[in-house]
Amino acid sequence: MTAPSATAASASNVVPITDAVKSTRDTRPLRLITCGSVDDGKSTLIGRLLWDTKAVKEDQAAALSRDSGKQNDLGLPDFALLLDGLQAEREQGITIDVAYRYFATDRRSFIVADTPGHEQYTRNMATGASTADLAVLLVDARTGLLEQTRRHATIASLMGIKQFVLAVNKFDLVAYDKAVFEKISHDFKELALSLGVRQVTAIPMSALKGENVVYDGRATMPWYDGPTLVETLELATTRTGAAGGFRLPVQRVSRPGESFRGYQGTVAGGSIKPGDSVAILPSGMVANVKQIVTFDLVRNAAVSGDAVTLVLDRQVDVARGDMIVSLDAQPMTGLHFDAQLVALQPGGIEPGKRYWLKAGTRRQRVVVSPLSQLELSTGKWKSHAETLPMNAIGKVRLSFDEAAIFDAYDQNRNTGAFILIDPDTLNTVAGGMITAKRTDLGGIHREGQRVLLSLPADLAEELMATETFANRRDEVDVRRLSAARAAEVLGDLD
Amino acid sequence: MHRHSSEFDPHLKDQAPKPPLDPHLKALENEAIHIFREVAAEFENPVMLYSIGKDSSVLLHLARKAFYPGRVPFPLLHIDTGWKFPEMIAFRDEMAEKFDLDLVVHTNPRGAAEGISPFTHGSAYHTDVMKTEALRQALDAGKYDAAFGGARRDEEASRAKERIYSFRTPDHKWDPRNQRPELWNLYNGMIRRGESVRAFPLSNWTEVDIWRYIQAENIPLPPLYFARPRKFVERDGMLMWAEDPRFQPLPGEQVQEGMLRFRTLGCWPLTGGIRSQATTLDAVIAELEIATVSERQGRAIDRDQAGSMEKKKREGYF
Numbered sequence: 065m066t067a068p069s070a071t072a073a074s075a076s077n078v079v080p081i082t083d084a085v086k087s088t089r090d091t092r093p094l095r096l097i098t099c100g101s102v103d104d105g106k107s108t109l110i111g112r113l114l115w116d117t118k119a120v121k122e123d124q125a126a127a128l129s130r131d132s133g134k135q136n137d138l139g140l141p142d143f144a145l146l147l148d149g150l151q152a153e154r155e156q157g158i159t160i161d162v163a164y165r166y167f168a169t170d171r172r173s174f175i176v177a178d179t180p181g182h183e184q185y186t187r188n189m190a191t192g193a194s195t196a197d198l199a200v201l202l203v204d205a206r207t208g209l210l211e212q213t214r215r216h217a218t219i220a221s222l223m224g225i226k227q228f229v230l231a232v233n234k235f236d237l238v239a240y241d242k243a244v245f246e247k248i249s250h251d252f253k254e255l256a257l258s259l260g261v262r263q264v265t266a267i268p269m270s271a272l273k274g275e276n277v278v279y280d281g282r283a284t285m286p287w288y289d290g291p292t293l294v295e296t297l298e299l300a301t302t303r304t305g306a307a308g309g310f311r312l313p314v315q316r317v318s319r320p321g322e323s324f325r326g327y328q329g330t331v332a333g334g335s336i337k338p339g340d341s342v343a344i345l346p347s348g349m350v351a352n353v354k355q356i357v358t359f360d361l362v363r364n365a366a367v368s369g370d371a372v373t374l375v376l377d378r379q380v381d382v383a384r385g386d387m388i389v390s391l392d393a394q395p396m397t398g399l400h401f402d403a404q405l406v407a408l409q410p411g412g413i414e415p416g417k418r419y420w421l422k423a424g425t426r427r428q429r430v431v432v433s434p435l436s437q438l439e440l441s442t443g444k445w446k447s448h449a450e451t452l453p454m455n456a457i458g459k460v461r462l463s464f465d466e467a468a469i470f471d472a473y474d475q476n477r478n479t480g481a482f483i484l485i486d487p488d489t490l491n492t493v494a495g496g497m498i499t500a501k502r503t504d505l506g507g508i509h510r511e512g513q514r515v516l517l518s519l520p521a522d523l524a525e526e527l528m529a530t531e532t533f534a535n536r537r538d539e540v541d542v543r544r545l546s547a548a549r550a551a552e553v554l555g556d557l558d
Numbered sequence: 559m560h561r562h563s564s565e566f567d568p569h570l571k572d573q574a575p576k577p578p579l580d581p582h583l584k585a586l587e588n589e590a591i592h593i594f595r596e597v598a599a600e601f602e603n604p605v606m607l608y609s610i611g612k613d614s615s616v617l618l619h620l621a622r623k624a625f626y627p628g629r630v631p632f633p634l635l636h637i638d639t640g641w642k643f644p645e646m647i648a649f650r651d652e653m654a655e656k657f658d659l660d661l662v663v664h665t666n667p668r669g670a671a672e673g674i675s676p677f678t679h680g681s682a683y684h685t686d687v688m689k690t691e692a693l694r695q696a697l698d699a700g701k702y703d704a705a706f707g708g709a710r711r712d713e714e715a716s717r718a719k720e721r722i723y724s725f726r727t728p729d730h731k732w733d734p735r736n737q738r739p740e741l742w743n744l745y746n747g748m749i750r751r752g753e754s755v756r757a758f759p760l761s762n763w764t765e766v767d768i769w770r771y772i773q774a775e776n777i778p779l780p781p782l783y784f785a786r787p788r789k790f791v792e793r794d795g796m797l798m799w800a801e802d803p804r805f806q807p808l809p810g811e812q813v814q815e816g817m818l819r820f821r822t823l824g825c826w827p828l829t830g831g832i833r834s835q836a837t838t839l840d841a842v843i844a845e846l847e848i849a850t851v852s853e854r855q856g857r858a859i860d861r862d863q864a865g866s867m868e869k870k871k872r873e874g875y876f
Contacts, residue, residue: 162719166762492740
């Protein structure tokens, strides 16, 4: 099927709303983020997705053509007006914040985090990417990959997105040249691989003409036999977080009467069934699960994502902020953790300041020490950052007064993520991801002190490869010297 | 699987077992329950805005699920403009009694004393006084620090940028340019005294999701959603209900009677009906197929001017 006109659209994967209501969906909604700028045709692409999947109703379309007073030469309204929801944006012609869009096919429904491409894109992209399963990166076929593409891909992968779609847009403007597509998709796959992302789909498309978005572009690109954008999205995976140990951050304790005491929360990882042994963190007390209560039924199992009420087999002290976890696969607890974070507010992140940290249902005080900052243009870490200004991505050390409970973010997104709240403004000032628990070398490590070691190169390399060093690589300064020169340097110190 | 044996499950006794929700609806339900519990735990004095329509009905159902086997731990607030359909009021009171809810009803005393009417004062002024101002009065009087609403991001353009926890100043203002970033499902509930948060558990639901969920969960709805013979007139392209004693036909207007139902519920002079034969939920859903206009089309509030919803929201409307 070729791209249809706006009025005569029909496709196998677009269904009347009735069927959408009647059909059951076998999958959870796929959450995606679109990265790119107005110049890449991002608004046109999202508008096209909504339009061709019939997510735009007639009266909205009428309001659109009334407001814009113009249509493009394909008889379609100006999609940017459909998307820019706030009056300030319409007046100034800019997109200023994260917006969420919804569309569905007969197979699946989709939630799109639509973020601006230019101004403050780091903070807005991080926000949109935090919940996304997949990132669609847009490039203009005429220009190919830009520095911006690298920045967007880097942020998306840092936020834990493992699936990329490269939309090579405006393909009509390069005469549908297969060689152009092959060059750009090859470059992009290399970039993605360098970020550790292996699930990559590149698609040549024209969002304006509706080719390879919802409808295929065979008429103009007979050489392309890959999926359309929507087909790719329909088959993408959502992260379930079901692997790993059971995690239940306790939201509240339910005590409707003397005979019932239940712990309410959303399962943040793993699964549980009655009879399983659990530990309550941070106290470490142990109990067994007696019942999994929900409104509909007493259930015989709960998995990641389920909102449940757990009843335990004995009286234990459990409060909001505690975490109920499987006894044999527990998260990390400790006072010091390594993390990466994105600074979200004009004041940046100040070293030594005591912020509030919220992770799961737990809120506690934390001191943040910046260690290094990511240079987005090169993908390299600059060491010894003093403060992290707004939109900076940094590696930091977190120090708590009371025990904190985390998994590494790449193991569990739910229990590895946190936000920082400024105690003065009460605003959210950072979003962060735990990389590891910090293992202090008891007695040796003191704040601010440094030690010079002279080691044989092979031994040094072996040491640097251990987890302890790997986590603190950015703090270590390595120089290669001859044995004689090393002896000289050390001798001079005396 | 077995049924509860505790004393806290009266609703199960008269209910046939139903098939489990599909993964899509289950995910939306889980998210909404999470938000309900989080707000109830983090705020001192929450309230749930209850407007009696289908979204409110879904919201109430989710609240009952979230706190089961306990009762809903906050009151429901209904802003009564005095111009609601009588069938809405009857349904509201029936739900409050059936589900053991604390119901607070507020009408703006100033507006009531001045006899504010959408006919004589216009829809914009009526909405401003009897809904927005009334809501501010009720929230101030109750000293609520969090208010649940049933708004969805797919409803209207300015809603697409609304947070799940939407921060409001002490005078209930919304500043769309200065919203708190919201990452993962980690909501920032820290506020100062006098400030408040509007919380939207249905943010990620679409109209289709609402209908599918109502069907799957067998959620009771006000009878206005179903067609029956009703008296109405055609005015400005809208089918206006004409059974209220305050209704005055304009010169040349003919009161007709026919099968009529409503896609959204509000003040009857501002809420147009549609001609329909759909008397059951299945039939209503079947009619969605040919409904190619969005559900807000029947609402006068959105047609006043572009950006009118954003303007109302800035002033404290939900």
